[in-house]
Amino acid sequence: MKFSTLSTVFMAISATVFAQNSTDTSDDVVIANIINGKAASTVQYPFISQIFRDFGNKQFSFICTGSLIDQNYIVTAGHCVNDENYKLLGSNLFKVYAGSETLLSPTDKRLRTVTKIYTHGYSSKTPELDIAILKLSSPITAAEATPVKFYAYKINDNLPVEVAGFGVTNYGSNTPSNQLLKTLISVSSSQNCTDYGVNWSSNSGPQICSESYTGNDSCQGDSGGPLVAKINGNRVLVGVTSWGTNKDSNSNVLCGENVIAYYTRSGYFLTWIASVLGVDYKKILATY
Numbered sequence: 001m002k003f004s005t006l007s008t009v010f011m012a013i014s015a016t017v018f019a020q021n022s023t024d025t026s027d028d029v030v031i032a033n034i035i036n037g038k039a040a041s042t043v044q045y046p047f048i049s050q051i052f053r054d055f056g057n058k059q060f061s062f063i064c065t066g067s068l069i070d071q072n073y074i075v076t077a078g079h080c081v082n083d084e085n086y087k088l089l090g091s092n093l094f095k096v097y098a099g100s101e102t103l104l105s106p107t108d109k110r111l112r113t114v115t116k117i118y119t120h121g122y123s124s125k126t127p128e129l130d131i132a133i134l135k136l137s138s139p140i141t142a143a144e145a146t147p148v149k150f151y152a153y154k155i156n157d158n159l160p161v162e163v164a165g166f167g168v169t170n171y172g173s174n175t176p177s178n179q180l181l182k183t184l185i186s187v188s189s190s191q192n193c194t195d196y197g198v199n200w201s202s203n204s205g206p207q208i209c210s211e212s213y214t215g216n217d218s219c220q221g222d223s224g225g226p227l228v229a230k231i232n233g234n235r236v237l238v239g240v241t242s243w244g245t246n247k248d249s250n251s252n253v254l255c256g257e258n259v260i261a262y263y264t265r266s267g268y269f270l271t272w273i274a275s276v277l278g279v280d281y282k283k284i285l286a287t288y
C-alpha cells in the first residue's frame with residue numbers, strides 16, 4: 001500500500017511475492033514481523049491470536065496477528081481483512097486461533113472459522129481507522145486462552161509499550177516467525193509523527209505513533225497484533241499494529257532502523273468495540 005509519495009508498508013503478510021524495491025508501485029499487501037525481538041509466551045500473552053487467509057485456492061496461509069478480546073471475538077487490523085482496494089473480504093476466507101505461542105499448521109483442527117467481520121469506517125480515505133473484529137464460529141475456551149483487557153488511560157510520550165507478533169524478523173522476508181516474538185518500543189509525538197503520518201495529529205486520536213532509534217520494530221505479519229502496556233504486571237491492550245514507513249524516502253526498508261510506525265489506538269474505538277461485543281465498555285477496561 002502506498003500513501004501519498006511516501007513508501008509505506010501495511011504489516012500484513014501477503015501470499016504474493018514481496019516487492020523489494022522502492023520504485024515499485026504495486027498495491028500488494030505485505031507481511032510484517034518483529035525486529036530485534038525476544039521469544040514471548042502465552043503466559044505473557046494468553047490472548048495472542050493468529051489469523052490465516054485463503055488467497056483463492058482453498059489453502060490457508062498465515063497473514064496477521066490478533067488479540068482475543070472475548071471468548072467469541074478477536075481484534076485485528078482492518079487491512080488484514082480487506083483486499084488491496086479496501087474491499088472487505090468474505091468471512092469464509094479466514095481461520096483463526098487464540099492461545100498458542102507457536103504458529104499452527106493451516107490444517108490444525110483447533111482453528112476456528114470466522115462467521116462475521118466488523119469494521120469501523122476503514123477505507124482509502126480513512127486508512128487510519130485500521131481495525132476489525134472477527135466473530136468466531138465457536139468460543140475459545142478458558143483452557144485455551146484468556147481475553148485481554150483495554151488500556152483506559154491517556155497515552156503519553158515515552159510510555160513503555162511492547163509489541164508482539166508472528167511477523168518476519170527481517171524486512172523483505174516472507175516467512176513468518178514460528179515462535180511469538182515481542183520487543184519494547186516507546187510512544188512518540190515528535191514532529192516526525194506529523195510529517196510521516198497519514199492523518200496523525202496526536203496520540204489521542206485513532207493512531208499512536210512510535211519512532212524507533214534502535215531498530216526495535218514490528219514488521220510484516222505483526223499487523224493486527226497487540227501493542228501493550230503493563231499495569232501491575234498485566235499486559236493490557238493499547239493498540240493494534242498498523243503500518244510503518246522509512247523516514248528516508250529513498251529507502252525501501254520499511255521496518256527496523258530509521259522507521260516510524262503507527263498503531264491503531266484501541267481506546268479510540270472502545271465504545272464501538274463494546275457495542276459489537278454487546279457489553280458495557282466498562283466491562284472490557286483494565287481495572288488492575
Ligand SMILES: *[C@@H]1O[C@H](CO)[C@@H](O)[C@H](O)[C@H]1NC(C)=O
Binds near residue numbers: 018019020021023024
Ligand atoms: C521493482 O520490483 C518489481 C517487482 O519485483 C519489478 O517488476 C521491477 O522491475 C522492479 N523495478 C526496478 C526499478 O528495479
Ligand SMILES: *[C@@H]1O[C@H](CO)[C@@H](O)[C@H](O)[C@H]1NC(C)=O
Binds near residue numbers: 125128
Ligand atoms: C484524513 O481525514 C479526513 C477527515 O477525516 C479525510 O477526509 C481525508 O481523506 C483523510 N486523508 C487521508 C489521507 O486519510
Ligand SMILES: *[C@@H]1O[C@H](CO)[C@@H](O)[C@H](O)[C@H]1NC(C)=O
Binds near residue numbers: 036214216
Ligand atoms: C529493544 O528491545 C529489546 C528486547 O527485544 C529490549 O531489551 C531493549 O531495551 C529495547 N530497546 C529500547 C530502546 O526500547
Ligand SMILES: *[C@@H]1O[C@H](CO)[C@@H](O)[C@H](O)[C@H]1NC(C)=O
Binds near residue numbers: 190
Ligand atoms: C526525526 O527524524 C530524524 C531522521 O531520522 C531524526 O534525526 C530526528 O531526531 C527525529 N526527530 C525527533 C524529534 O525525534
